[in-house]
Amino acid sequence: MRSVARVLLAPAVGSLFLWMIVPLAMTIYFSVIRYNLMEPGEHAFVGIENFRYFITDPSFGTAIINTLLLLGSVIAITVVLGILIALLVNEPFPGQGIVRVLLISPFFVMPTVNALLWKHMMMNPIYGVLAHVWRAFGLTPIDWLSDWPLLSVIIMVAWQWLPFAILIFITSLQGMNREQLEAARMDGATWFQQFRFLVLPHLARSIAVVVMIEMIFLLSVFAEISTTTAGGPGDASTNIAYLIFKQALLGFDVGVASAGALFAVLLANIAAAFLIRLVGKNMDR
Amino acid sequence: MDFTSETGIKIALAIRSIAAWFVALLLFFPILFMLVTSFKTELQAIAVPSIWIFTPTLDNYTHVQERSDYLLYAKNSFITSVVSTIVGLLIAAPAAYSMAFFPTKRTKGILMWMLSTKMMPAVGALVPVYVLAQSSHLLDTKFVLIVVFMLSNLPLMVWMLYSHFKDIPPEILEAARMDGATLASEFRHVILPLAMGGIASTGLLCLVLAWNEAFWSLNLTAANAGTLAALIATYSSPEGLFWSTLSAASVLAIAPIVVFGWFSQKQLVQGLTFGAVK
Numbered sequence: 001m002r003s004v005a006r007v008l009l010a011p012a013v014g015s016l017f018l019w020m021i022v023p024l025a026m027t028i029y030f031s032v033i034r035y036n037l038m039e040p041g042e043h044a045f046v047g048i049e050n051f052r053y054f055i056t057d058p059s060f061g062t063a064i065i066n067t068l069l070l071l072g073s074v075i076a077i078t079v080v081l082g083i084l085i086a087l088l089v090n091e092p093f094p095g096q097g098i099v100r101v102l103l104i105s106p107f108f109v110m111p112t113v114n115a116l117l118w119k120h121m122m123m124n125p126i127y128g129v130l131a132h133v134w135r136a137f138g139l140t141p142i143d144w145l146s147d148w149p150l151l152s153v154i155i156m157v158a159w160q161w162l163p164f165a166i167l168i169f170i171t172s173l174q175g176m177n178r179e180q181l182e183a184a185r186m187d188g189a190t191w192f193q194q195f196r197f198l199v200l201p202h203l204a205r206s207i208a209v210v211v212m213i214e215m216i217f218l219l220s221v222f223a224e225i226s227t228t229t230a231g232g233p234g235d236a237s238t239n240i241a242y243l244i245f246k247q248a249l250l251g252f253d254v255g256v257a258s259a260g261a262l263f264a265v266l267l268a269n270i271a272a273a274f275l276i277r278l279v280g281k282n283m284d285r
Numbered sequence: 286m287d288f289t290s291e292t293g294i295k296i297a298l299a300i301r302s303i304a305a306w307f308v309a310l311l312l313f314f315p316i317l318f319m320l321v322t323s324f325k326t327e328l329q330a331i332a333v334p335s336i337w338i339f340t341p342t343l344d345n346y347t348h349v350q351e352r353s354d355y356l357l358y359a360k361n362s363f364i365t366s367v368v369s370t371i372v373g374l375l376i377a378a379p380a381a382y383s384m385a386f387f388p389t390k391r392t393k394g395i396l397m398w399m400l401s402t403k404m405m406p407a408v409g410a411l412v413p414v415y416v417l418a419q420s421s422h423l424l425d426t427k428f429v430l431i432v433v434f435m436l437s438n439l440p441l442m443v444w445m446l447y448s449h450f451k452d453i454p455p456e457i458l459e460a461a462r463m464d465g466a467t468l469a470s471e472f473r474h475v476i477l478p479l480a481m482g483g484i485a486s487t488g489l490l491c492l493v494l495a496w497n498e499a500f501w502s503l504n505l506t507a508a509n510a511g512t513l514a515a516l517i518a519t520y521s522s523p524e525g526l527f528w529s530t531l532s533a534a535s536v537l538a539i540a541p542i543v544v545f546g547w548f549s550q551k552q553l554v555q556g557l558t559f560g561a562v563k
Binding site: 005012104257 | 298301302304305306308309310312313314315316318319322331333334335376377379380382383384386387395399400401402403404405406407408409410411412413414416417436439440443468493496497499500503504513514515517518520528531532535538539542543545546547550553554
């Protein structure tokens with residue numbers, strides 16, 4: 001039985017191991033040589049020069065901050081609004097089914113469509129819907145992508161992931177102990193007390209799940225940036241993923257891009273270590 | 286206001302319904318706006334204030350097919366997402382089964398390691414994968430996309446299936462084994478029927494993720510194996526205002542998966558629990 005179990009496990013472990021180790025080994029090799037697609041010839045060994053170049057690039061610090069800002073704000077927005085909306089639609093009301101379908105729809109919209117839809121139809125400073133709204137209130141429309149590029153990307157990504165959070169929280173709320181809530185209400189607990197001491201603890205596990213899944217996908221947001229702001233203006237909306245892409249495919253510098261990729265791996269591992277503690281704790285309960 | 290009296294409860298319900306509908310329509314509005322715009326002429330599309338009553342036209346949709354072969358891209362999206370999901374399930378299910386029913390002291394570590402490969406940003410592997418694909422003449426083929434989609438969804442698949450298999454009481458398996466069931470028949474007649482819901486929802490989620498995947502399709506494909514996500518990105522280059530065409534193309538790109546998502550919504554929710562939400 002043991003050996004059969006191992007055989008069944010082998011394809012998944014083997015393919016994932018290759019998927020991890022081959023690119024990683026190649027990246028490490030590329031990161032210590034001079035390898036520019038525009039300069040043919042010898043790939044000389046340059047040691048840590050590529051790393052120094054990537055770190056001292058002024059874009060690097062900005063990209064790290066932007067990556068964390070994007071990750072943090074989208075997670076905060078989706079968890080807070082997700083819980084509130086899930087609570088709002090949890091009890092039956094007329095049209096509950098349709099409301100749910102409408103709420104989850106943005107999750108199925110592909111990132112490139114999401115990006116173009118917001119860039120042109122929502123955020124265009126002259127014709128966009130948001131400009132209409134601003135004018136209706138007598139305000140000057142905002143040029144979202146030029147003046148608030150990172151915020152614009154955050155809005156797009158949050159719009160896509162909010163439905164995911166709502167879905168998870170709705171599922172979790174349906175498993176709530178109703179008698180307990182009823183008893184608390186009888187004892188005169190306020191809405192806030194019920195929320196703080198009964199609902200929130202019940203949601204703890206699903207919050208961990210939402211944070212984990214979103215972290216995995218949000219560390220490498222790419223399409224929303226590349227199709228809207230292209231990281232700009234300047235580096236205002238460049239995250240680590242997009243910075244590496246810029247070095248590799250726009251700067252043709254494979255060496256520096258590989259050094260950057262190793263930083264991304266490092267960042268991902270720090271996040272993973274954090275996550276494993278978070279999820280591991282929840283698994284043991 | 287007293288919300289415990291009968292009229293009070295009715296008013297509270299009315300407020301809650303209105304609020305819920307308002308939030309839902311607000312979140313759905315961008316999609317609705319896009320759908321409506323796709324039936325307008327370009328001039329109507331950018332009219333200020335927005336026009337909501339007009340004679341719908343289908344010109345934009347024919348224009349999309351003329352400009353680029355929509356059906357080819359749709360076929361590519363369909364094949365890559367479906368095949369990668371099926372192959373992924375075939376590899377993930379035995380692994381999840383093995384870990385759920387024959388756990389060793391390393392099982393938890395293996396699961397965490399699998400998940401951590403998913404944490405590695407795709408861009409970190411872009412250059413090596415690009416170089417490998419190029420040197421094996423696999424750039425711009427459906428094959429390379431299928432492999433990459435499958436591998437990047439595999440950790441989530443194993444994870445989700447593992448938590449579903451974990452929910453099956455081991456006693457049932459022992460009973461089956463007592464009756465002399467072989468491993469294969471045990472899997473087919475006991476595990477599969479019990480975990481079908483979980484397998485279906487895992488497949489559904491990975492199908493959605495593969496259909497919407499943009500990073501690899503943007504960077505590894507061109508005119509030959511491009512998916513809808515890559516096709517839409519070609520509309521990002523500025524050529525003046527072209528909202529109607531863009532909308533029509535976008536609607537065509539998301540309609541199959543959005544409609545599919547609506548119908549499978551209930552099933553999907555079960556799978557998204559990851560064994561942790563219940």
